[in-house]
Amino acid sequence: MKSCRREFIVGSVVGLVSTAFLPLVAHAAEQLSETDPSAVALGYRVDATKVDKVKFPKYAAGQECANCQFYQGSASTKTAACPLFNGKTVEGAGWCNGYAKKG
Template structure:
């Protein structure tokens, strides 16, 4: 009987440790996915016409595109100065290339009050 109680205690402790480990594993997984570069073939990327190199934008298909527009000078882009990639408010959890572009491009000046 004592052995049985001990086993239950061990089982319960093991379960609690396991439950505590789940949120930690989830955080690690989220952190890792935030490091992933957005793929041009990602469904959301395709719907917004994202390309990793703005020089490859097909002007006919994207009449709003103007040469010089890149993620690096878009209002939605956040990164360290000079970084090759950064985060984008549109594609949460992914990194976009600083030289990329998509149809949601908004000038950084949009953030400044009028």
């Protein structure tokens, strides 16, 4: 009986741990689309060089997500999460009107 009880306890703990933490690891952040309502509201573009400079006069050459204070990756990371877009990933070469130079 001891081995059955031990197997049950170990199995339960492993099952509980995998149920609680596996979804966190397995779920990759969603890539932000330019058509997403929040992206449209902030003028997000996957390619910063394609920003409408008339509509967004705040944009200046060289500004891109990778050098914004909100970008959650390193400057060399191709994509990373952005808190302005509820944690969705944005392109490092992208831009939005929420841009704030990393300081």
